[in-house]
Amino acid sequence: MEKIAYFDCSTGIAGNMCLGAILSAGMPLKELLAQLKGLGLEDEYEFTVAHVKRQEQAATSVTIKLGHAHGHRHLPDIEALIQRANLPDRVVQWSLAIFRELAAAEAAVHGIPAEQVHFHEVGATDALIDVVGTCLGLHWLGVDRMVCSPLPVGGGTVKAAHGRLPVPAPAVLELFRRAQVPIYSNGINRELVTPTGAAIATSLCESFGPPPAMVLQQVGLGAGSHDLPMPNILRLWIGTDAAAIADRSSSVHNHRAGHSPGHSHSDGHSHSDGHSHSDGHSHSDGHSHDHHHDPAGNTPEPQPGYTESVVELQTQLDDLTPQAIGYLYDVLFQAGALDVFTQAIGMKKNRPGILLTVVCTQANQAACQSRLFAETTTLGVRCTLQQRRTLYRTWRSVNTVYGAVDIKAGLATPQGPALNLQPEYETCAQLARDQGVGWKRVQWAAIAAAQALYTQQDWPLQPPEPQGTKPSAPGG
Template sequence: MKTLAFVDCPTGISGDMCLGALVSAGVPLDYLQTHIDQLQLPETVQLRAMSVRKNGIAATKVDVRLPHEGHADVPHPPVRHLHDIVQIIAQAPLPERAIAWSLAIFRRLAQAEGAIHGIDPQQVHFHEVGATDAIVDIVGTCLGFDWLGIDELHCAPLPTGTGTVRAAHGRLPVPAPAVLKLMEMAQVPIYNAGLTGELVTPTGAAIATELATRFGEPPTMQLQKIGLGAGNKELPIPNILRLWIGQVDQLSAKASAQANTTQIAPTHHPAPQNHAPHEHPPHEHPPHHHVPDEHMPHESHHSHTTTEREAQAGRETVTVLETQVDDLSPQVIGYLYDRLFAAGALDVFVQPVMMKKSRPGHLLVVIADPPQAATCEMVLLTETTTLGVRRTDQTRLRLRRELVPLQLPWGTVRMKVAFLPNSDRPLKAHPEYEDCAAIAQQHHRPWREIHDQALVQWSQQQGCQ
């Protein structure tokens, strides 16, 4: 079974509305408070949940209470950069998924703010979204989705709102520039709900565009619970975010994914893992390296049967993660391969490089589907000595592949056959290494002889067709 969540936000989305909906859906407030305390923020943060009524509808309101609220003698937290926030989150002993999601949300925010101001994302000064309450909103939301065991998040189209809002840069039109940029980056479907005011905050927009796999109608699922999170506004309709949670079997989930919804492009969402609600998993800019168009998956980590992915073809978006290190023991690299493939990497490769101060090092490159990118990124951060990871999204053309058995005098070798786009005509074929190796060992013959014989026999059979 797969656990799905749908965010219904007719009056918008914000960080505190997400927290309220999650607590309403069953996430213990004490659980959130305990983990927020582990962020080691300079201020003491207290979460408070209460039941409120919005146009007669009961919903949960979660407030993030800080010591400087109402006290002029308590200094406000400093304006933070991305690296400050990354350090706060990455060093905390939180569930791995919550860390990866939180970091991905703030990186998306930095990209949006950097694009607006025309500066590098690392140089962005976070104002409202770098404040302590925004950090708590984002990390708390990620903790909540992890606790609920959400495998996939869907979201309704986002309402725009009208009017202006006061921000650090003065009064700004609604949607605020950062919100509008986040919507553009994710190609989010939007609409005018006829409501005045800021409906979607930068925090809410970043959460939705980073974690949602698609925007549109609710997914097909067996509905199990509803969480209602209250906002701060008084509107003609209840200012409530509704979180629908349900389950679906894998076949139904696949059909739901093909429904008439608008998918985010390019996707950057992390990949949740299916686990029980109370179980949690264990815890820069040289030229980019383009993905080879015909790159085959790493053989030693790939199934011997034709997978559903191999049987498909076309252009797709993949995420490329890379970092270089000059102080990593080569003994770790083999272990790193295993960890990355277990985390869902499509491929991993390492290149020797010469780094600054003439130090020999390694360039580590990981190719992953966007949903698995955040998990792979966390593996690089925790299993290597690197202090940062670069991320790019690239488009690659994947040829359809099939494994075709070929009978040789000594046994059967499977040929990995690739086909031209939109064609059933084979373009190239290559014998499976492990099949050739097994036959070579069994019959005490050179591996190369088995390999070459397979290529010759395959070529002869194709020529006779």
């Protein structure tokens, strides 16, 4: 059964707050410290845990006090430390993704390659402990997917290695932009989201918005370092997919209905020893291991991509000038729409009309609805919450005889393989015009180059190049 983590960040997110929430949610401190030893940094820091109160609410506080300074570390140094630390594969993948995203943001801010970004002695060691420790905790808790709330921007200034910086710090602002994070002001002028916290959220969380439907099992409370006008606590909600539980309950009810009274048989049979064995067996280590066996006893192929919630907005229009539709597409995509499309329909009194459909996230629902009311003649919009399965997406640039073309890849997992490869239209069109050749010829060359690259290696998720943002890809 899928386990979900929701980061509730009403006062922001930082690496030490994540660690506090992880420990509060149940991971033993002894086990966390034992696994962190694999990094070989024990002489560089002191790990302190305290139970504190923020506005009279109890939470767990973690402090990483630095001792022996290592000096500057670059991204390759940090990658090497993580890769040789004998960590679980998923922890390695998550940790590398976080540091690569953080390095890419810093690189964009400073105008240098990501490999040249150096993590200062003030931040390199504690960032490593924060990131790897958080990933270890999420792995120990058995988390399958993560969602984060919208993030507060904070305000004021913060002291950094090169002087004082405005809040949000430039790297945090870049991480917000790259991940298209919904942000807002809660009126608190402090640094609320640190670069490490932002990188954890934007690298691990599949979406930003309200809590997903789940059955809540645990709550971890990680304290921030300062007292604020509201409780400075990161709340980590851990639960299981509510839809899956409903499906299982229905299946159990139907299965039991076919048996005589007194014998309770579920997907996981009830035995006299008192242990319940389900599709994902419950073990003494506290983790739920999801095997998903089918009735024939076979283990099906894992589903590519991930599931997320989207909102479908619909309205019929029969009195709107056609010129407005093209403009409407642009403003809806600017408001965060994932996809917009129209269908021809017949309406009352035999009037021809269109059915306008907008697909968006819950975080952008209000903005898209506002555009529909402002730019069309509609008097009402229907809203439906849906679940969709989507591939992970990343971009690569490939070289062709006509020039470089950006390729959008749809990945089964964040580490590959690539299931879909699609050249960017505008690049192909511009090259076709410049070279005086057909657009299809450029597209075919780009696909061939991408396929050749794909046969050599999987396409792990990598941050976009600093030179610009790729357009969002529609897809219902």
